[in-house]
Amino acid sequence: MCALQTAFGLNPGREPLMFKIFGIGGAGCNFVAGTKLPSVAIGSTAADLERCQRAEKLVISSEQFVNFALTDPSMLSKNIIPQQIRDKFEECEISILIAGLGGITGSHGMRFLSTVAKILGKNALCISSLPFSVESETRRNAALEAMKDIEGRTELLICFENDKLKDLVPRMPIDKAFKIMNSIMERPILDLSRVMTNADIPVMRQVAGNSGSFRLGVGLGRGTYRDRNAIREAFESPWFDFDLKSSPSAFAIISSHPVDEKEVEDVVGEIHNWLPNSKLMIGSYEDPSLGDRLRISLLIGKPKL
Template identity: 55%
Template sequence: MSPLQTTFGMRDGLRPLRFKLFGVGGAGCNVVSSSSFPSVAIGSSKKEVDRCANSQKIVLSHEILEGLASTDISVLTPNMMPKEVIDALIDTDIAVLIAGLGGETGSNGIRFLASAAKMISKPSITVVSLPFSVESLSRREIAADALSDLKKRSDLVISFANDKLRKLVPNLPMDKVFRVMNAIMERPITDLSRVMIQPDVQMMRQIASGSDEFRLGVGLGRGINRDLAAIKEAFDSPWFDFDPISVQSAFLVVSSYPVDFKEVDATIRAVHSRISNAKLMFGSYEDPSLGDKLRVTLLLGRPTSA
C-alpha cells in the first residue's frame, strides 16, 4: 500500500487559519521585526523587543524564562504562566515560535512557549536556527538540549543549521547573511498560511508525528519544464543532508501565477517519486509576485537514522 497523500483544504470562500509569530530572543525578534504577520516579540530586556515596532512586546527576566522552561509540562497550569503570553497564544489559530538556539533567552523562552502552547492545546510550529560549528561548545550544547525538548513539546519543528546557510550565500557579509536567514525561516510559514484551514490541523499533526525534525528546501523555476527546475533546486537544499528516499513525512506547497492545476499535479507526482516512502500533505496557491516563475516549497522530515 502506498503512503498517505492528502491535500490542504484551502479553497475560495473558506477562512484561512490565523497564524501569529512569537519571536523570542535576538534572532527571533529579528525575524518578526520585518514580518507582516501578527506577532509578539519576547525578550529579556526592553532593548531586545523595541526593534519590533509592529509587534506586541513582552519582557521577561532570564530567571522567569529559565524557571518556566525547566518546569515539567505535566505540572504546569495556566496561572503559572505570564497572563499576556497565554492571552496571546489563545488569540490565534496556530502559534509559530521562532528563535535562534544557543543563547539563554531564545533557548529557554521558546521551550516555555512550546510548553504553554501544548498546555492549552494550541497547535504550534517551531522554527529555529542552530549555532555555527565555530561557536562555543556551551552554546552548541544548550542548542542541542533545547532542540531535543522542543521535539517533545511542539507539533512541527523546522530547524536550520547556520553552517548550511553559507553554501547558499557564500560571498555575502554576515549582516546580510542573517537577513537572508530571516526570510528563509519565514518562507514555510508564509506558504502554509496560504493553504491551511482548521480541519487541516489534525492531519498536519498526524503527518508531522512521523518525524521529530523537519528541514526546508525551496526551488524556483521558469520557462519550459519550470516545475522540474524548481523541484531540482528544492531537493538541492543544503539542509537536506540525508537520502530523500528514507523520508517518512513531508509537506509540499506549489505556488505560481496563475496556478495551472495540471502543472501542480505533475509537480506533486514528480516530488513524490523522490520520496515515495513518505506520507505527503500538499497544496497550492496563486502568488502574483512570482511573475512567470513557479516555486516549490518542501519540508522533509529528517529520518531518525540520519
C-alpha cells in the same frame, strides 16, 4: 509510492487561519523586526525589544524562562501561566515561535512557550536556527538538547543550521546573510498560512509522526520546463544534507498564477520519486506576484534519532 498522500484543506473563498509570530531572544527579535506579519517580540530586557517597532512586546526574565521551561509540562496549567503571557496568545489560531537555539532565552523560551500554546489551544509551529560549528561546544550541545525536547512539545519544528548560509551566500557579509536567512525562514509561514485549516492539524501530526525536525527547500522555475527546474532547485537546498530516501514525511506547497492542477499533479508525482518512503501532505494556492513562475516549497522530515 508514498505510504500516505493527503492534502491541506483550505479552499478558495474560505478564511485562512490567524497566524501570529512570537520572536524569542536575539534571533527571534531580529526576525520580528523585519516582518510585516502580526507579531510579538519577547526578550529578557526592554532593551532587547527596542528594534521591534511594529510588534507587541513582552519582557520575561531569563530566570523565569528557565524555571518555566524546566517544569514538567504536565504540571503546568492555564492558571499558572502569567496573564501577560496568556494575553499575547488571544488573537491567534496558530502561534509561530521563532528563536535561535543554544542560548538561555531562545532555548528555554521556545520550550516553555510551545507548552503554553498547547495548554491554551493555540497550536504551535516552531522555527529555529542552530549555532555555527565554530561556536562553543556547550552552546551547540544546548541547542541539540533543546531541539530534541521541543520536537515533543510542538506540532512541527523546522530547523536551519547557520553553517549552511556559507553554502547559500558564500561571499556575503554575515549581517546581510542573516537578512537572507530571515526571508527564507518566513517562506514556510507564508505558504502554510495560505493552505492550512484547523482540521489539518491532526492530519499534519499523523504525517509528521515519525519525523524529528524538518528542513526547508524552495525552488522557482519558469518557461516550458518550469516544474522540473523548480523541483530540482528545491531538492538542491543546502539543508537537505541527509539521505532523503530515509525521510518518513514531507509537506509540499505549490504556488503559481493561476494554479494548473495538471502541473500540480505532475510535480507531486516527481516528488514521490525523490521521496519514495515519505508520507506526503500537499497544498497549492494562487500567488499573482509570481507572474509566469512556479514555486515549490518542501519541508522534509529527518528521521527521529
